[in-house]
Each structure stands twice: as C-alpha cells, then as structure tokens.
Amino acid sequence: MTSEPTAAAYAILGSVLAWSRLTGLDNFGYCCDEIATVVGSVRTGPSTILAGPYTPNNHELFSLLGWTAVSVVGESEVVLRLGAALPFIAGVVVTATWLHVRVGRLAAVLFLALATMSPLLLDLSRLARGYGLAFLAMSVMTVAALEADRSRSTSALVAFWLAGVLGTWTLPHFAVAFSATGAVLLLRPALSSRCLVGAGLSIIAVATWYAPHVDDIVASASQDYGAPIRTTWLLTAPFDQIILPALTSLDETVVRPSPATLVGAIGLAVLVGSSPLLRDRYVVLILGAGTVATVLTFWATGTQVVPRFFSFLLVPLFILTATGCASILQQLLSRQARVRTLVVLALLVLLAFTSLPALASVPRSRRDSLREAAELIRVEATSARVLAYMPYPADLAFHLDRPVERIGPGAETAAVCRFTQTAVLVAQPWFWPNVAPPRCRERQGTRHVRFTQFARGKATDVWIIPPA
Numbered sequence: 513m514t515s516e517p518t519a520a521a522y523a524i525l526g527s528v529l530a531w532s533r534l535t536g537l538d539n540f541g542y543c544c545d546e547i548a549t550v551v552g553s554v555r556t557g558p559s560t561i562l563a564g565p566y567t568p569n570n571h572e573l574f575s576l577l578g579w580t581a582v583s584v585v586g587e588s589e590v591v592l593r594l595g596a597a598l599p600f601i602a603g604v605v606v607t608a609t610w611l612h613v614r615v616g617r618l619a620a621v622l623f624l625a626l627a628t629m630s631p632l633l634l635d636l637s638r639l640a641r642g643y644g645l646a647f648l649a650m651s652v653m654t655v656a657a658l659e660a661d662r663s664r665s666t667s668a669l670v671a672f673w674l675a676g677v678l679g680t681w682t683l684p685h686f687a688v689a690f691s692a693t694g695a696v697l698l699l700r701p702a703l704s705s706r707c708l709v710g711a712g713l714s715i716i717a718v719a720t721w722y723a724p725h726v727d728d729i730v731a732s733a734s735q736d737y738g739a740p741i742r743t744t745w746l747l748t749a750p751f752d753q754i755i756l757p758a759l760t761s762l763d764e765t766v767v768r769p770s771p772a773t774l775v776g777a778i779g780l781a782v783l784v785g786s787s788p789l790l791r792d793r794y795v796v797l798i799l800g801a802g803t804v805a806t807v808l809t810f811w812a813t814g815t816q817v818v819p820r821f822f823s824f825l826l827v828p829l830f831i832l833t834a835t836g837c838a839s840i841l842q843q844l845l846s847r848q849a850r851v852r853t854l855v856v857l858a859l860l861v862l863l864a865f866t867s868l869p870a871l872a873s874v875p876r877s878r879r880d881s882l883r884e885a886a887e888l889i890r891v892e893a894t895s896a897r898v899l900a901y902m903p904y905p906a907d908l909a910f911h912l913d914r915p916v917e918r919i920g921p922g923a924e925t926a927a928v929c930r931f932t933q934t935a936v937l938v939a940q941p942w943f944w945p946n947v948a949p950p951r952c953r954e955r956q957g958t959r960h961v962r963f964t965q966f967a968r969g970k971a972t973d974v975w976i977i978p979p980a
Contacts, residue, residue: 545569622835751780
C-alpha cells in the first residue's frame with residue numbers, strides 16, 4: 513500500500529472515527545446504564561464511588577474522573593460521554609500507530625477500519641460508561657507489552673503496568689487479562705526481575721483500590737444479565753462471542769452460538785491464523801493470553817455475559833484479525849491465498865453491511881426513548897398513574913422524576929382500563945414478550961404514541977387512557 517492511498521485511507525477513516533464518536537453526544541438525555549452510573553456514582557462523589565455499596569455499573573475510575581469533570585465544568589451528557597469517546601479514539605490511534613510502524617500500513621488501515629466501523633464499539637464508545645477508558649488501557653497495555661518484549665525497554669514496562677492498573681481500576685475483570693499478559697512478560701528472563709517489581713506494585717495498587725468492595729465484586733459474578741459461556745462453544749468463544757458480535761451487533765445483544773455463528777467463527781479463525789505475528793510464540797502469548805484467560809474465567813465461574821463485557825479484548829483480537837487480513841491481501845496473486853482472500857472479502861462485505869447503517873443512524877438517533885415518553889406524560893397526563901411494562905422501570909422514573917409502577921410478563925395490563933383516574937401504560941418489552949395493547953384503547957380520549965429508538969427493542973409505546 514503506497515503512501516498516497518494510505519494517507520487517503522487514514523484521512524477518511526480518521527474523519528469517520530472522530531465524527532461518529534463526537535457528533536450528537538447531547539442527544540436525548542441519559543440512557544440505560546448511564547443513569548445508574550450518573551445517579552449512583554458520579555453525583556454521589558468519591559466516598560460512594562470508592563467505598564460505598566458496589567454495583568457492576570460503577571466503573572470506578574470512570575466514575576471518579578466523571579465526578580471530577582462535573583465538579584469543574586458542571587454536569588452534562590456531553591462532558592461525561594466525552595470521558596468515553598476521547599479515550600476510545602486515543603486507544604485506536606495508539607494501536608494503529610504501532611501497527612503502522614511495526615507491521616505495515618495495510619494492517620494499520622484495516623485495524624482502524626475494524627475499530628471505527630464495529631457497531632458494538634460505536635455504541636459503547638458514545639456512552640457515559642468506562643468502556644472507552646478500558647479500551648485505551650488495553651491498547652496501551654498491549655502495545656507496551658509488545659514493545660517490552662521486543663526492546664526490553666523499562667519505559668515500555670512502566671507503561672504496561674500503569675495501563676493494566678488503570679484498566680483494572682475501571683473494570684475489575686480487566687485484571688484477568690492484565691495478570692495473564694503480565695505472566696507472559698515474567699517468562700522473559702531479561703524482563704523478569706523488573707516485572708516482579710511491577711507486579712508487586714500493581715497488586716498493592718489494585719488490592720488497595722478494591723479492598724472495600726471485594727465481597728461485592730465476587731458476588732456480582734452471580735448477576736443474571738446475559739448468557740453463560742457453554743462448554744460446547746468454549747473453543748470458539750473468542751470468535752463467535754467476542755469478535756463476531758462486535759462486527760454485527762450494537763450493544764445489549766445476548767449471544768447464543770449456533771451452526772450459523774460457527775461458520776463465522778471458522779472464517780475469523782482463518783483470518784486470525786494468517787497473522788504473521790503468530791510466528792513468534794511470545795507475541796502469540798502476549799496477544800492471546802488475556803483473551804483465553806478471561807474466557808476461561810467466565811466459563812469456569814458460570815458468569816453470564818454479553819459481548820460488551822469483553823469489548824476491551826477486541827484490541828488484541830482486532831490486531832490479529834487486521835494483520836491476518838493484510839497478510840492475505842498482500843498475497844492476492846498467490847494461488848495459495850485465493851480461498852483466504854475470499855474470506856477477507858466476505859469479512860469486509862459483512863462489516864460494510866452491518867456498520868454503514870449504524871454509522872449513519874447512531875450519532876443522530878435515539879438510543880432509548882424514555883425521556884421523550886416522560887416529557888409526553890408531563891405535558892398530557894401530569895398526575896396520571898403510570899405503569900411501566902419494562903425490565904428497568906427505574907430509567908423511566910429517573911426521566912419522569914417520580915415513582916412508577918412496574919408490571920412484568922404475565923401481569924394483567926387490562927387493569928389500566930378500570931382505573932378511576934387517568935392512567936398511562938409505558939411499554940418497552942425489549943427481551944420480554946410483547947404486551948398486548950390495552951383493551952380500552954378505543955375509549956374516547958385515549959392516545960397512543962410510539963417512539964422509535966435503535967436499542968432496547970427498537971420502540972417504546974405510550975398509552976394515555978382516560979378514567980373508566
């Protein structure tokens with residue numbers, strides 16, 4: 513790939529990366545888990561963040577930095593979401609730059625394309641959560657580990673241990689990948705003594721940080737959101753439960769492997785297996801140990817997962833995918849590479865098919881419509897009794913600024929037709945069964961409004977029903 517096409521590719525993809533992460537960050541209010549982060553952590557301050565009751569929504573380093581930013585410039589969706597978007601962009605730049613220098617221009621361009629166009633990363637990197645910060649930490653940690661292995665540099669080792677600590681302070685399970693990669697560096701005789709110092713200091717830093725929350729973090733492994741990694745699909749998990757969902761889905765997708773996903777996993781394995789980085793066993797361990805250890809840990813503990821839990825692992829996995837694709841494309845005229853070239857082209861077509869609609873819509877669309885639903889209720893049914901058919905009614909209560917009544921699957925929604933005061937039914941089924949419209953929907957004065965969104969079931973329905 514010559515310099516002119518490379519510069520053009522960097523300019524185009526870099527512009528798309530910046531535009532897609534920084535445009536529309538003030539759209540439509542806080543959404544979903546952002547609400548728990550803001551209400552339960554950012555607004556409550558350091559004492560609650562670091563020593564209060566722990567919840568998985570509290571990505572502690574992000575929450576602490578968010579509280580600091582809000583204290584200085586005031587609270588807004590833009591300020592907090594920039595705390596995810598800017599670190600994510602920085603992480604992509606760090607990794608792409610390393611690939612450009614150490615592997616080649618095409619590999620760097622392909623990594624930039626994967627990170628920019630991944631629907632999952634597009635969604636996560638715009639949310640006021642710690643995933644963008646964890647992506648940056650993993651980027652620095654991975655590049656620093658590769659450089660330390662290559663040059664035996666003390667500065668690279670310092671960057672590695674520092675990034676690992678910061679990533680673990682953000683997401684507790686980051687520690688698994690951090691520890692596994694650190695163990696690989698410890699195997700290098702020329703690095704081992706310095707690594708022992710780094711490991712010791714890192715253990716002290718992480719243990720001190722999480723000391724008030726150890727029991728809560730262990731208990732959080734029993735959370736019921738997502739699906740466990742089944743033994744049947746353990747070997748393919750890095751491909752069909754991490755890479756493939758990142759290329760095909762937005763957040764809040766529960767992965768259930770099938771023969772169809774197995775085909776995709778095999779194709780991705782072909783691409784990863786073509787990476788020239790796999791020729792060095794220590795590089796293989798640096799790029800693979802974190803993913804393998806994390807997958808095995810979640811499998812062994814039976815923890816239920818969704819793809820976003822593993823989003824920071826896309827750094828080494830996308831490095832391997834991008835370098836594998838680049839190697840294949842550089843052998844385009846070779847007879848031996850023709851089948852693998854078709855696999856690369858299939859990946860690029862899939863990425864374009866899934867990412868272009870997301871890139872066009874996500875920066876300008878509602879992720880969730882509960883703020884709009886709350887505004888409608890405040891205007892047209894101020895004192896109405898509000899029933900919420902949704903898994904997380906607290907999100908509606910946040911936007912409405914008053915309690916709502918939760919009704920779940922199997923509940924009698926027809927009760928809203930018998931109330932002697934105006935009633936509102938807000939339905940956002942998402943992963944619940946769809947709710948039937950109220951039987952009294954034809955009653956004079958009843959109003960139905962449907963708000964569309966790109967997450968959480970794609971729509972929110974509001975029925976405002978006059979008294980019986």
